[in-house]
Every structure is written in structure tokens, then in C-alpha cells.
Amino acid sequence: MKNILVTGGTGYIGSHTVVELLNLNYNVIIIDNLSNSKIVVLDRIEKITGKRPKFYKGDIRSKDDLRKIFNENKIDCVINFAGLKAVGESVKKPLEYYENNIYGSIVLLEEMKKNNVYNFIFSSSATVYGDPIDVPVDENSKIGGTTNPYGTTKLFIERILNDLVIAEPKFNICILRYFNPIGAHPSGLIGEDPNGIPNNLAPYITQVMVGKREKLNIFGNDYDTKDGTCIRDYIHVCDLAYGHVCAINKLEKSQGIFIYNLGTGKGSSVFDVLHAFEKAYGKPIAYAIAPRRAGDVKANYTDVTKAYNELGFKAKYDILDMARDAWNWQKNNPNGYED
Numbered sequence: 001m002k003n004i005l006v007t008g009g010t011g012y013i014g015s016h017t018v019v020e021l022l023n024l025n026y027n028v029i030i031i032d033n034l035s036n037s038k039i040v041v042l043d044r045i046e047k048i049t050g051k052r053p054k055f056y057k058g059d060i061r062s063k064d065d066l067r068k069i070f071n072e073n074k075i076d077c078v079i080n081f082a083g084l085k086a087v088g089e090s091v092k093k094p095l096e097y098y099e100n101n102i103y104g105s106i107v108l109l110e111e112m113k114k115n116n117v118y119n120f121i122f123s124s125s126a127t128v129y130g131d132p133i134d135v136p137v138d139e140n141s142k143i144g145g146t147t148n149p150y151g152t153t154k155l156f157i158e159r160i161l162n163d164l165v166i167a168e169p170k171f172n173i174c175i176l177r178y179f180n181p182i183g184a185h186p187s188g189l190i191g192e193d194p195n196g197i198p199n200n201l202a203p204y205i206t207q208v209m210v211g212k213r214e215k216l217n218i219f220g221n222d223y224d225t226k227d228g229t230c231i232r233d234y235i236h237v238c239d240l241a242y243g244h245v246c247a248i249n250k251l252e253k254s255q256g257i258f259i260y261n262l263g264t265g266k267g268s269s270v271f272d273v274l275h276a277f278e279k280a281y282g283k284p285i286a287y288a289i290a291p292r293r294a295g296d297v298k299a300n301y302t303d304v305t306k307a308y309n310e311l312g313f314k315a316k317y318d319i320l321d322m323a324r325d326a327w328n329w330q331k332n333n334p335n336g337y338e339d
């Protein structure tokens with residue numbers, strides 16, 4: 001499999017995966033509607049890799065946009081990053097989320113079938129585990145109990161994919177459940193560029209570091225954890241990007257539907273993450289304790305055995321690396337891609 005169609009390829013995880021693929025000499029074709037990313041990402045990718053991926057400004061909900069791509073390119077495998085991902089927004093605009101994420105994936109799968117393309121890698125999320133009873137979770141842990149429409153789109157698409165391979169055994173699918181991707185490419189040329197006030201921890205911290213926000217609000221220090229703050233499995237976005245190469249290799253060798261959690265296997269508290277960023281910064285970062293955030297789960301991190309045994313995937317980077325690279329990106333691009 002050499003020709004990879006990457007939907008949402010100018011986004012945060014997509015752009016890092018495209019770099020990884022180009023460095024390994026895959027041919028990359030991107031479709032992105034630029035609803036949450038900037039075209040300048042292509043220049044940055046070219047600067048890092050010396051190669052420019054073929055780009056189509058288009059929408060995965062558009063049969064015409066997809067037909068054009070499948071007509072003009074031989075595609076071996078599709079990685080579907082395209083989707084809306086803001087949890088809070090999904091609560092306010094559920095129909096938009098269900099339409100974009102679920103309908104978009106269905107149109108994409110239909111057009112793949114019409115064009116005899118059956119290899120598919122899907123960006124799912126640890127959010128499908130809801131509030132886990134036991135951690136670490138593994139791929140057999142109970143899924144469901146999502147607390148917002150965004151999470152539910154991931155759950156539904158996973159279900160659709162399971163039904164699809166039963167009806168259409170030619171489909172060959174890898175579902176990747178990402179834990180908490182943070183960090184940036186070590187070049188500082190690509191990274192996470194959220195719109196407005198960041199909802200997620202790492203981009204909020206780096207905006208405090210760069211002077212755009214006054215202090216980090218820590219959402220609750222009264223959880224039953226080692227320091228009272230929530231525990232997550234943060235994974236460097238470059239490790240995550242490499243996970244997609246492992247998934248392509250898996251689909252090359254096997255036929256069916258496969259599910260993997262991608263994380264480091266290590267749970268870190270909010271304070272652990274804050275301290276890692278303070279190390280990268282060389283000074284303290286202002287914070288205050290705030291009330292718990294609705295919908296937050298106490299702890300979620302993964303068992304990494306299955307991904308290691310079946311994909312050969314093992315994260316290389318720790319939270320100090322993630323903090324260093326996220327800070328390097330933010331420092332060099334205080335206003336993200338606007339600069």
C-alpha cells in the first residue's frame with residue numbers, strides 16, 4: 001500500500017501523520033475542507049519533508065469531491081481524520097456533529113466501495129470508554145456511556161464499521177482509539193492550533209506560557225487520585241502519527257476489523273503535565289484550582305499490550321518530550337498558523 005488518501009490531512013493529527021508518511025515515501029493525497037485548519041500547513045509539511053502532498057480542498061460529505069479524487073488517483077488506503085471534535089460545541093450543535101462525522105464517514109465508505117478501495121483506518125477516541133470502571137482499559141473494556149454528541153459519533157461510527165465488515169467482508173478496517181494526543185513536531189513548524197479559548201489542557205498551558213492567558217484553571221483537585229487531579233494517558237502526536245503506519249502495515253497483512261488503543265500506558269495527573277511544562281519553560285506557570293468540569297472522568301489510561309503485540313507499536317516519547325515540543329511550537333508560533 002503506497003497511495004494513501006488522508007482526509008482531514010491539514011488538521012493537527014493529520015498533518016503529523018502526513019509528515020510521517022511522506023518521510024517513509026508513501027504517496028499522500030489530502031482532502032480537507034479547511035473548516036478547522038489552514039492551507040499554510042502544506043508549506044510547513046513541505047519544509048519538513050521536502051515533499052508537497054497532493055491537496056484537494058473538498059468535503060468528505062460530497063460524493064462529487066470524492067469521485068474526482070478516486071478518478072484522478074489510485075488509492076490503496078484511506079485514513080479518515082476528517083471530523084468535528086470540540087466536545088462543548090457538539091453539545092450545542094448535535095445535528096452538525098452527527099451530520100459531519102457520521103454522514104461524512106458513510107459517504108466516504110460508499111465512494112470507497114464504488115471505487116474498489118477497501119482499506120480504511122478510522123480515528124476513534126478513548127472517549128468511547130465513557131467513565132471506565134477499571135483502569136487501565138483495554139480493547140475489550142466496555143464501551144458506551146459517552147457524555148456528549150462528539151463521543152457518541154465515534155461510538156456510532158465504530159458500530160457502523162463493525163456492521164459493514166459483516167455485510168461487506170472485502171472491507172479491511174483498523175479502528176484506532178487515541179488517548180490524549182499532545183505535543184508537536186520537533187521542528188516547531190506544525191502543531192496544534194485551536195480556535196479561540198482552548199478546551200484541552202496542553203494548548204491552554206502553552207497559551208499561558210506565551211502570555212495569551214493569565215493562568216491555567218485546574219478543573220478539580222478533589223478526585224480520588226494521587227494529587228486530587230484527573231489522570232489521562234498523554235501521547236506525543238508524533239508517536240500517534242507512527243501508529244498509523246503500523247496500522248497500514250497491519251492491514252497489508254490481515255483481513256477483517258481490528259481495534260487498537262493508542263497511548264503510552266502511563267497515567268499522568270494534571271499536575272504531572274503542568275510540572276513537565278514548567279521544566280520546558282524553566283519557571284513556574286500560574287494556575288488556580290477551579291471547580292470540576294462537567295463530563296470529566298477521574299482516570300483513563302490504556303493497557304498497551306494489544307497494540308504492541310499486534311502492531312509492534314510502542315510510544316517513544318514521555319510527557320517531558322511532549323511539553324518541550326508543544327512549547328517549542330507555541331513559542332515559534334504564538335498565534336498558531338496566523339503568523
Ligand code: NAD
Nearest residue numbers: 008011012013032033034035036037059060082083123125
Ligand atoms: P483537527 O480539527 O485538527 O483536524 C480535523 C480536520 O478535518 C481539519 O483540518 C478539518 O478542517 C477537517 N474536516 C472536518 N470536517 C471535514 C469534512 N466534512 N470534510 C473534509 N474535511 C473536514 O482535529 P485533530 O485533533 O487532528 O483530530 C483528527 C481526528 O482524530 C478527528 O476525527 C478527531 O475526532 C480524532 N481524535 C482527536 C483527538 C484529539 O485529542 N485531538 C482525540 C481522539 C480522536
Ligand code: UD1
Nearest residue numbers: 087125127180199200201204217218219230232270295296
Ligand atoms: C477531552 C474530551 C474528550 C476528547 C478529548 C480529545 C471532555 C470532557 N472530554 O478529553 O471527549 O476525546 O478531549 O483530546 O471534554 N483540564 C484542566 N484545565 C483546562 C483543561 C483541562 O484542568 O483548562 C484538565 C481536565 O479536567 C482533564 C485533563 O486536564 O482532567 C485533560 O483535559 P483535556 O485535555 O480536555 O482532555 P480530556 O478531558 O481527556
